[in-house]
Amino acid sequence: MRKKIVAGNWKMNTTVPEGVELAKAVVAESGSVPADVKLIVATPFTHLYPVAEAIKGSRVALSAENCADKEKGAYTGEVSAAMLASVGCQYTILGHSERRQYYGETDAKLVDKTRLALACGLDVILCVGENLEEREAGRHFEVCETQIKNVLYNFSEEDMKHIVIAYEPVWAIGTGKTATAEQAEEIHAFIRKTVAEKFGEAVAEETTILYGGSCKPSNAKELFAQKDIDGGLIGGAALKAADFIGIALSF
Numbered sequence: 001m002r003k004k005i006v007a008g009n010w011k012m013n014t015t016v017p018e019g020v021e022l023a024k025a026v027v028a029e030s031g032s033v034p035a036d037v038k039l040i041v042a043t044p045f046t047h048l049y050p051v052a053e054a055i056k057g058s059r060v061a062l063s064a065e066n067c068a069d070k071e072k073g074a075y076t077g078e079v080s081a082a083m084l085a086s087v088g089c090q091y092t093i094l095g096h097s098e099r100r101q102y103y104g105e106t107d108a109k110l111v112d113k114t115r116l117a118l119a120c121g122l123d124v125i126l127c128v129g130e131n132l133e134e135r136e137a138g139r140h141f142e143v144c145e146t147q148i149k150n151v152l153y154n155f156s157e158e159d160m161k162h163i164v165i166a167y168e169p170v171w172a173i174g175t176g177k178t179a180t181a182e183q184a185e186e187i188h189a190f191i192r193k194t195v196a197e198k199f200g201e202a203v204a205e206e207t208t209i210l211y212g213g214s215c216k217p218s219n220a221k222e223l224f225a226q227k228d229i230d231g232g233l234i235g236g237a238a239l240k241a242a243d244f245i246g247i248a249l250s251f
């Protein structure tokens with residue numbers, strides 16, 4: 001049985017005290033969520049250590065939103081995978097569309113980042129997804145397939161046990177527009193097939209594929225009911241503990 005995951009991507013939101021408060025509220029409400037649903041909070045770098053302290057001993061896991069593509073050294077302003085592991089991160093998001101779009105994240109860099117993250121014992125939440133223009137041109141399958149091939153096909157079956165895929169249609173992120181459950185399922189199934197082509201059916205069946213893009217308590221149930229949707233990567237709705245937990249209760 002593959003893992004069900006609900007991960008909150010806080011992006012560049014909250015001060016440290018606000019973030020600690022949010023993390024504590026998530027922990028406080030987490031008891032109502034079925035035990036087989038993994039809860040993750042992904043926070044800005046500055047928040048990781050205090051949030052790690054705030055969630056210590058709880059069922060909530062900690063993730064970063066990015067990591068460096070270099071191991072260590074003279075890379076001013078960067079944060080390495082080893083640093084993330086040392087503050088208690090278990091996961092890092094990589095390849096979020098905002099990083100691809102605004103910070104020049106390429107598939108080649110994502111291979112390096114993924115390799116370093118896995119080597120430091122982190123699990124990776126790798127984001128893929130098409131933008132509006134690509135969707136309207138009917139190129140969404142091709143875009144996701146290319147991103148998966150360029151990054152994941154460099155890794156092993158063993159590595160895949162530590163990689164979660166997040167399908168995030170860029171046109172649905174922070175826009176209030178959600179892919180319909182059918183649109184999302186169609187592409188999730190396609191992503192799983194793309195994983196199977198390289199790693200085989202068994203690995204593909206075990207790979208968790210999350211939906212991200214204006215997922216909220218009101219639409220999560222329909223999305224999570226789909227065969228190939230194993231949870232969500234949640235942006236805006238993760239900034240309110242009640243909404244985040246509401247989504248996690250939607251399986």
Ligand code: PGA
Nearest residue numbers: 173174213214234235236
């Ligand atoms: P959103 O963001 O839920 O605010 O659309 C999702 C994401 O970018 O991870």
